[in-house]
Amino acid sequence: MSEAEQIKIDLRGVTKSFGKVRVLDNLDLSVPTGKSLVVIGGSGTGKSVMIKCILGLLTPDAGSILIDGQESVGRNPNVRIEFMKKFGMLFQGAALFDSLKIWENVAFGLIHGHGMDKKEAREIAIAKIMAVGLKVDVANLYPAELSGGMQKRVGLARAVAASPEIIFFDEPTTGLDPIMADVINDLIVEQVQGLGATALSITHDMGSVRKIADYVAMIYNGRIIWKGTVDELDHSGNEYVEQFIHGRADGPITRRLV
Numbered sequence: 001m002s003e004a005e006q007i008k009i010d011l012r013g014v015t016k017s018f019g020k021v022r023v024l025d026n027l028d029l030s031v032p033t034g035k036s037l038v039v040i041g042g043s044g045t046g047k048s049v050m051i052k053c054i055l056g057l058l059t060p061d062a063g064s065i066l067i068d069g070q071e072s073v074g075r076n077p078n079v080r081i082e083f084m085k086k087f088g089m090l091f092q093g094a095a096l097f098d099s100l101k102i103w104e105n106v107a108f109g110l111i112h113g114h115g116m117d118k119k120e121a122r123e124i125a126i127a128k129i130m131a132v133g134l135k136v137d138v139a140n141l142y143p144a145e146l147s148g149g150m151q152k153r154v155g156l157a158r159a160v161a162a163s164p165e166i167i168f169f170d171e172p173t174t175g176l177d178p179i180m181a182d183v184i185n186d187l188i189v190e191q192v193q194g195l196g197a198t199a200l201s202i203t204h205d206m207g208s209v210r211k212i213a214d215y216v217a218m219i220y221n222g223r224i225i226w227k228g229t230v231d232e233l234d235h236s237g238n239e240y241v242e243q244f245i246h247g248r249a250d251g252p253i254t255r256r257l258v
Helices: 047-055 077-084 102-112 116-130 136-139 146-160 178-195 206-212 230-235 239-246
Strands: 007-018 020-031 034-042 064-069 088-092 166-170 198-202 213-222 221-230
Touching: 007 198, 020 034, 020 047, 020 064, 020 178, 020 198, 020 213, 020 221, 034 206, 034 239, 047 064, 047 166, 047 198, 088 146, 102 116, 102 136, 102 146, 116 136, 116 146, 146 166, 146 178, 146 213, 166 178, 178 198, 178 206, 198 206, 213 230, 213 239, 221 230, 221 239
Parallel strands: 034 198, 034 213, 088 166, 166 198
Antiparallel strands: 007 020, 007 064, 213 221
16 A cells, blocks of 8 residues: 555554454554455454444454544444444345335435435435346345345445445355356446445455455454555465465464364
């Protein structure tokens, strides 16, 4: 990351434990404005906990999380709401509301988070549904009537509906076949670049990493052990990164079978 780049998200010394288990251990990470950073790492290394701390769903035991240079940890609810208005989120399983129509899912944040009237919110929702490659008539269906790939598209439409400044992607291609995964990756790039948004993603899918990332960071034992540009990934010189990106059983990262 060049010194000239403005930092949108800045984590400094973030620590989080659950009982005696320290999940995040003095973690430092910055995401430049308008760039896409992908965090890789194995299961249980702290990726999801890190994002939950940024979103305010979890409170760190120690450390600082700056959004646009402003401290977000420990702020009162009204300030937190203002931070949340900057965010969009694509959840791992799409996380759609089963009882709501597709357009209502996409418009949920517009109506309940931004106070927009339903007519205007519906118009925006339909535009976003079409922007992710779905037909207009999908708007009046329910999530159970859609395939997994279509649900993921709806989740992306909802994530970008309010034109957020920051978008989080949690394992965006999990459960998709390789072709649909690549379609979703292309849509992510298109939507993020179209909005000029800052993106922070977590994934195991190296195809996604290479498609959507400007920068890559690897987390291990609750700390960032390497970060660089996506072009530097294959020449990191880090044995943990090398083992992970090539999916090798042998290396410093060990997996115990229970």
